[in-house]
Amino acid sequence: MLIFSGFDPSGGAGILQDITIMKLFKINPKAIISAYTIQNENICKNIEFRDNFEEFKLFDNFSTIKVGMANAKQLKLLRNKYNNAKIIWNPVIKTSSGYEAISPEEVIEGAKYADLVIMNSKEYELTKIEKNVIITGGHKNLDNIEVLYNNNKFYSKKYDKDIHGTGCVFSSLISAHIYMNYTVEESIKSSLYYMDNLVNISKEHLETETLAYNFHKSYILEELWHVKNKIIELGKYTIPEVGQNIVFALPNAQNEFEVGKFPGRIHKLGDEVNFIHEPGFFGKSHMARAVIATMKYFPWIRSAMNIKYEKKYIEKAKEKGYKTFYLDRNQEPVEIQTKEGHSIPYGLSNIYDITKEPIDFVWDDGFYGKEAMIRVFGRNPQEVIEKVKDVVLSD
Known part of the structure; x- marks a missing residue:
């Protein structure tokens, strides 16, 4: 597996969280930073996307690529380099603190190169992409969190918490399960189970480190x-x-x-x-x-x-x-x-x-x-x- 994601120095989201999730499932991924950010759990000041990847020369093939913060040009580069990989993209139009990362038009373009796109309901309304897409409804005014995929609805408990990194972690959980050969539907069910436990034990950011230490057993x-x-x-x-x-x-x-x-x-x-x-x-x-x-x-x-x-x-x-x-x-x-x-x-x-x-x-x-x-x-x-x-x- 390859993790292709932005570097969040707070560790609450991005490539650090992605890797932690994979380790939780006994997956040892390779990782390439797609963008450098200046942010913490509460504010994002800057995002700098990379456009040159010497790392591509080091890795020949992957079965699954989890993409986080990235732009359309980067998605195209990944697809051209790793044509047979399943690319799972969780695009970031706005960070949780409100910083604009990429435009909806950029997401529509980048989705052409992904096999599965995971986005929240607000982002989906801005793009209306027809790609294979999982839509998370944590922003909706519902008693439970609703997730949509292929006209199927999945539900999870909703907590009154404002936690950094939920989208990143959920998409990493989905990617981990797909890497382990779960179907998309089974990946959603299992990922929601883990998200429920994670949100329950967390405060400002999703505390995957606690989960990794003692949760499974x-x-x-x-x-x-x-x-x-x-x-x-x-x-x-x-x-x-x-x-x-x-x-x-x-x-x-x-x-x-x-x-x-x-x-x-x-x-x-x-x-x-x-x-x-x-x-x-x-x-x-x-x-x-x-x-x-x-x-x-x-x-x-x-x-x-x-x-x-x-x-x-x-x-x-x-x-x-x-x-x-x-x-x-x-x-x-x-x-x-x-x-x-x-x-x-x-x-x-x-x-x-x-x-x-x-x-x-x-x-x-x-x-x-x-x-x-x-x-x-x-x-x-x-x-x-x-x-x-x-x-x-x-x-």
Whole structure:
């Protein structure tokens, strides 16, 4: 990834914020300064756009380029140099302090060279570009923040705060998720989730440094805690003999130790549900490996839960319109069946090669020594629990 953005010496926006966001997602970008600014969180005194980029000779290719403060000439240079890259542009017509950076006409011209443009509703009204565009509505007099893309609306909580750098950070979040192969729609959903948390903890500028330090692991464990009571509520219907787990992976998780889980599994004695340990990132887990295997195809599917197999649950899932798939474990090669931890990832890979899309409920009827099981997948634990509840408790 390349970050092509202006230098904000306050660190509240621009290239410094862009890089921090990328690091949050385990992305190590290259960076080129597009413009030098004299500003802080409250005032901008000057912007000087660069027109000569010797750095282009250092870098041959990028899959994704996040562009911040830039003009049309610079966009054209980027497109000519990196013709195959996805260019995502967050143009700045006016800084948050009111300094005029470029004209609306300049944005209309520059948009010709971008694959995706991200701008606020005020900027959009000045340009009315027909390009692939995400329009943020934080300036609108609405109870929530509204984001528009391809006639679809997405919403996020609105805070009574005047914070420097929100547009920059949101566009960086979108760029990071697209770099990780999220669709644009899924990028918006996930980015709004992070923005909500960022704005909530921030004061004058978006404090991504705080988020980078402790957010990911802590929020994953908190999300698992939040569904504990629902696991108990559903337990008498869902916990299989071998025990249960619900997991939630870090973005870009590469192994099961980067996946939050309940170590030791969740067990049932009569109707009593028992947790051996509080949520953590240690311990081996079949469900963690299932999520890792799934994320290789669909990186936004970061949570999963196993429930006991009941034919009526699968029938109800189909009736409700969920995507289901039967995994015939008897077809697994012997070397896979006998190798601990390889069976489910192998089976899921075969499924996704066929479906080319995520599956909500993957089920099997077991084989010798293996209990029949249903595995439920979703973006986060709350979504997974809602799917389980929908098929287990519905009439």
